[in-house]
Amino acid sequence: MSAVELEHIVKTYQDGGVTAVKDFSLKVNEGELFGLIGPDGAGKTTIFRILTTLILADSGRASVNGYDVVEDYNEIRKRVGYMPGRFSLYQDLTVAENLHFFATVFKTTIEENYDMIRDIYEQIEPFKDRRAGKLSGGMKQKLALCCALIHKPEVLFLDEPTTGVDAVSRKEFWQMLDQLKKHGITMLVSTPYMDEAVRCDRIALMQQGSILAMDSPEQLVRSFSGKLYQAKSEQKHRLLKDLRKHPQVVDTYSFGEYLHLRTSNDSKEVLEALKQELLVQGHEQLVMEECAPTIEDCFIRLLNQE
Amino acid sequence: MEREKVIYARNLEKRFGDFIAVNKISFEVESGEIFGFLGANGAGKTTAMRMLSGLSIPSSGEALVAGFDVYKFPEKIKQNIGYMSQKFSLYEDLTVRENIHFFSGIYGLSKQEIERRGKEMIEKLGLEKEADKLVRDLPLGWKQKLAFSVAILHEPKLVFLDEPTSGVDPVTRRQFWDLIYDASDKGITVFITTHYMDEAEYCDRISIMVDGVIEAMDSPFKLKQHFGVTSMDEVFQILARQAKRSDN
Amino acid sequence: MKQLRAFIAKEFYHVFRDHKTLLLLFGLPIVQIILFGFALSTEVKNSNIAILDRSKDDASREIIHKIASSDYFEIERNIRGHEEILEAFQSGKVRAVVIFEPDFSEHLLRENKAQLQIIADASDVNTATTINNYLTNIVTEYQRELLGATSMPWVIEPEIKMLYNPQLKGEYTFIPGIMAMIMLLVGVMMTSISIVREKELGTMEILLVSPFKPLWIVLAKFAPYVIISILNVTAILLLSYFFLELPVKGSLFLLYVESLLFILTSLSLGLLISVLSKTQQTAMFISLMATMLPTLLLSGFMFPIENMPMPLQVISNIVPSKWFFIIVKSIMIKGLGIEAVWKETLILAGMTLLLFVISLRKFKIRLE
Numbered sequence: 001m002s003a004v005e006l007e008h009i010v011k012t013y014q015d016g017g018v019t020a021v022k023d024f025s026l027k028v029n030e031g032e033l034f035g036l037i038g039p040d041g042a043g044k045t046t047i048f049r050i051l052t053t054l055i056l057a058d059s060g061r062a063s064v065n066g067y068d069v070v071e072d073y074n075e076i077r078k079r080v081g082y083m084p085g086r087f088s089l090y091q092d093l094t095v096a097e098n099l100h101f102f103a104t105v106f107k108t109t110i111e112e113n114y115d116m117i118r119d120i121y122e123q124i125e126p127f128k129d130r131r132a133g134k135l136s137g138g139m140k141q142k143l144a145l146c147c148a149l150i151h152k153p154e155v156l157f158l159d160e161p162t163t164g165v166d167a168v169s170r171k172e173f174w175q176m177l178d179q180l181k182k183h184g185i186t187m188l189v190s191t192p193y194m195d196e197a198v199r200c201d202r203i204a205l206m207q208q209g210s211i212l213a214m215d216s217p218e219q220l221v222r223s224f225s226g227k228l229y230q231a232k233s234e235q236k237h238r239l240l241k242d243l244r245k246h247p248q249v250v251d252t253y254s255f256g257e258y259l260h261l262r263t264s265n266d267s268k269e270v271l272e273a274l275k276q277e278l279l280v281q282g283h284e285q286l287v288m289e290e291c292a293p294t295i296e297d298c299f300i301r302l303l304n305q306e
Numbered sequence: 307m308e309r310e311k312v313i314y315a316r317n318l319e320k321r322f323g324d325f326i327a328v329n330k331i332s333f334e335v336e337s338g339e340i341f342g343f344l345g346a347n348g349a350g351k352t353t354a355m356r357m358l359s360g361l362s363i364p365s366s367g368e369a370l371v372a373g374f375d376v377y378k379f380p381e382k383i384k385q386n387i388g389y390m391s392q393k394f395s396l397y398e399d400l401t402v403r404e405n406i407h408f409f410s411g412i413y414g415l416s417k418q419e420i421e422r423r424g425k426e427m428i429e430k431l432g433l434e435k436e437a438d439k440l441v442r443d444l445p446l447g448w449k450q451k452l453a454f455s456v457a458i459l460h461e462p463k464l465v466f467l468d469e470p471t472s473g474v475d476p477v478t479r480r481q482f483w484d485l486i487y488d489a490s491d492k493g494i495t496v497f498i499t500t501h502y503m504d505e506a507e508y509c510d511r512i513s514i515m516v517d518g519v520i521e522a523m524d525s526p527f528k529l530k531q532h533f534g535v536t537s538m539d540e541v542f543q544i545l546a547r548q549a550k551r552s553d554n
Numbered sequence: 555m556k557q558l559r560a561f562i563a564k565e566f567y568h569v570f571r572d573h574k575t576l577l578l579l580f581g582l583p584i585v586q587i588i589l590f591g592f593a594l595s596t597e598v599k600n601s602n603i604a605i606l607d608r609s610k611d612d613a614s615r616e617i618i619h620k621i622a623s624s625d626y627f628e629i630e631r632n633i634r635g636h637e638e639i640l641e642a643f644q645s646g647k648v649r650a651v652v653i654f655e656p657d658f659s660e661h662l663l664r665e666n667k668a669q670l671q672i673i674a675d676a677s678d679v680n681t682a683t684t685i686n687n688y689l690t691n692i693v694t695e696y697q698r699e700l701l702g703a704t705s706m707p708w709v710i711e712p713e714i715k716m717l718y719n720p721q722l723k724g725e726y727t728f729i730p731g732i733m734a735m736i737m738l739l740v741g742v743m744m745t746s747i748s749i750v751r752e753k754e755l756g757t758m759e760i761l762l763v764s765p766f767k768p769l770w771i772v773l774a775k776f777a778p779y780v781i782i783s784i785l786n787v788t789a790i791l792l793l794s795y796f797f798l799e800l801p802v803k804g805s806l807f808l809l810y811v812e813s814l815l816f817i818l819t820s821l822s823l824g825l826l827i828s829v830l831s832k833t834q835q836t837a838m839f840i841s842l843m844a845t846m847l848p849t850l851l852l853s854g855f856m857f858p859i860e861n862m863p864m865p866l867q868v869i870s871n872i873v874p875s876k877w878f879f880i881i882v883k884s885i886m887i888k889g890l891g892i893e894a895v896w897k898e899t900l901i902l903a904g905m906t907l908l909l910f911v912i913s914l915r916k917f918k919i920r921l922e
Contacts, residue, residue, distance in 0.1 A: 256504040
């Protein structure tokens with residue numbers, strides 16, 4: 001049995017005017033850390049709300065741990081943890097009060113499930129008497145995660161937990177999710193940050209309500225056909241413009257300190273010719289070499305194929 | 307020849323009671339530069355940006371923005387800068403055209419100028435078909451591109467961009483950066499914050515704030531060299547992990 | 555049960571940590587009482603009047619003395635002839651002129667019939683009426699004393715007794731009105747806002763994705779406002795007792811029971827509004843429209859319902875505050891018991907039940 005199952009889910013808003021999710025099918029295995037990767041508007045939140053029984057799909061079927069999201073919504077509500085996209089705790093209650101409140105609402109106590117949240121809670125415990133509204137972004141995130149975990153959910157839904165959080169806190173957050181995997185919780189996480197995709201067991205790349213690709217991050221990267229090159233020179237912005245104009249260059253875009261590009265044919269000769277031309281055009285310190293593609297490269301390629 | 311300084315800050319400080327949000331920072335940004343302003347949550351970035359954009363009076367120190375003193379001429383500063391944040395930059399319930407007209411109106415452009423620049427912008431962004439649609443019906447990426455174009459419509463000397471690409475897809479994010487480069491080529495100074503570390507690499511210079519202090523400031527290349535690492539992400543991790551103030 | 559307790563505790567934290575709103579909640583009744591007590595009171599105090607005494611005998615002097623010594627009037631001037639009456643009014647200082655015809659005393663004693671004329675400035679109708687009533691009262695009282703002294707059994711006392719409110723004190727009717735308004739404001743607005751705030755904040759999402767029952771969310775939301783409203787009722791009653799010298803004539807217990815019923819009506823109405831609104835502003839706006847206007851216009855508190863056109867009289871029946879207003883007036887001022895207000899009580903209870911059931915059924919278990 002899959003922990004999470006979606007079959008041909010369709011969801012529109014404004015009486016069919018806006019399609020949020022179209023014919024969406026997905027299976028998440030038990031104990032898996034599954035990532036929905038995509039920008040705002042890809043339909044990630046809609047998927048979460050359907051699975052947490054907050055909204056009804058127009059058509060299709062969905063279940064969580066075997067319970068149907070429509071028929072057995074009460075069972076699901078007992079068994080899942082949910083961390084919505086925006087910070088959804090009581091700003092005027094303290095850290096401890098928030099945690100205690102959510103523990104009680106889920107008919108448990110902090111003590112009973114403390115082992116579940118210990119690693120995370122210890123980091124915010126020094127501030128347990130501080131109002132939640134006064135915490136920093138990273139701290140709020142940790143508190144929200146504690147509140148979502150306090151009743152030992154079987155499946156945990158995390159909707160963009162790292163959006164708007166700095167790079168250090170983001171890294172810490174993913175380390176926490178790694179820890180949680182040891183407890184055997186199934187997790188469905190969404191994020192707009194491509195670099196976070198590699199931390200998942202499997203991912204679905206999403207755009208405008210559809211899945212562009214679904215696999216393990218390693219497999220997705222491996223299936224990137226053809227060669228990818230990275231290039232840089234002193235005149236970075238001009239290099240981008242020059243490469244875009246070049247007939248042999250299929251696709252080029254900036255990627256950190258380098259530019260990434262693909263050529264129409266992956267032969268060494270083409271690359272050498274390209275290099276020579278750029279040198280003639282006055283590019284200094286030119287570097288051009290083959291590189292390994294990342295999830296972001298896969299995503300960009302899929303988007304450009306659309 | 308020394309280029310014009312668009313931002314000049316010396317020992318700029320902001321206190322809230324006992325709490326020192328920004329602790330005597332000093333830096334300069336030159337005309338046409340793309341300046342990345344990074345820092346952990348709560349490091350004091352927003353406070354610093356508010357002081358520089360004339361929204362908040364510093365507790366002490368001096369700062370000139372676009373040649374104007376932040377204490378004496380905050381209104382002059384506001385006329386000479388553009389501002390775009392991730393959240394509240396455009397009116398969602400107005401159309402694309404109405405937004406353009408409104409924002410060029412508040413910067414006092416003449417009627418002909420508004421018409422001309424508005425038309426130019428709509429063409430450049432390829433929004434001809436969407437010009438009379440409500441902004442809320444546009445995809446996020448287009449909204450952000452439009453918001454940026456509106457922010458520099460009055461050709462300011464300096465534009466502040468607060469996490470402009472948050473939640474935008476990788477292709478649109480790069481198109482957004484094309485707009486930034488264009489603006490920079492026109493001589494507009496760009497002051498940008500971001501949580502995407504690959505975007506830090508696109509900046510001419512980076513400053514990284516930790517606990518209210520600028521811990522490092524240089525070009526991405528020199529910063530990486532200095533810390534002996536290969537990416538800005540690593541530089542950021544090294545510096546931001548020292549933060550003691552993650553609790554504010 | 556433990557869940558409900560935790561939820562109620564949370565609601566109290568919200569209320570007590572929002573100092574500004576709390577101040578408003580308790581400041582409101584006090585400010586309203588003072589405002590209505592002084593500024594908007596229909597009672598007339600120290601009104602300037604002028605006297606034209608063309609008789610200048612014992613009886614007229616006696617009446618003038620009574621007028622002058624009452625709290626209500628100040629004799630601004632004495633005038634000598636009819637020609638000065640207009641001038642007195644035009645000076646803007648005089649609200650009424652009392653005119654004694656010549657030989658007032660003689661006429662009164664001999665023919666048992668004397669002429670006394672009151673001319674009032676009717677540009678302010680309410681005040682003019684009140685002044686008129688007060689002056690008539692003073693004259694009647696004088697007449698009674700006179701009759702008592704001479705004990706002439708065949709003289710019929712004129713029937714100008716003011717029922718329940720012999721001094722025509724305006725405060726008497728505005729206290730029940732204010733009680734209704736405050737309870738509605740606190741109950742309807744605060745409940746609807748506090749529920750809608752959870753929707754806006756996103757916490758409603760988490761609460762819905764939990765085994766917590768909607769009915770319990772509602773009950774927990776009610777708890778703090780029931781207590782605040784009861785405290786407000788007490789504050790109003792204490793203020794009216796000490797500040798306006800108006801005791802509760804009927805049963806205090808009954809008054810509290812009826813108030814509790816009305817509080818529940820307000821809370822149910824607030825709940826219904828919260829179900830219908832998406833933002834706090836909408837909730838606030840609907841609450842104001844649903845409480846302030848009907849209470850001010852259609853409850854009988856400011857304007858007598860009997861004088862309204864028929865359609866408005868019919869509509870006023872669905873305004874809960876109308877019934878509460880009648881109940882409080884009966885208990886507090888007339889000193890009547892449940893036997894006099896059972897009908898109104900039943901209507902109010904019916905309305906409460908209806909509102910509560912409708913809103914609970916409309917309370918969504920999902921986001922849309």
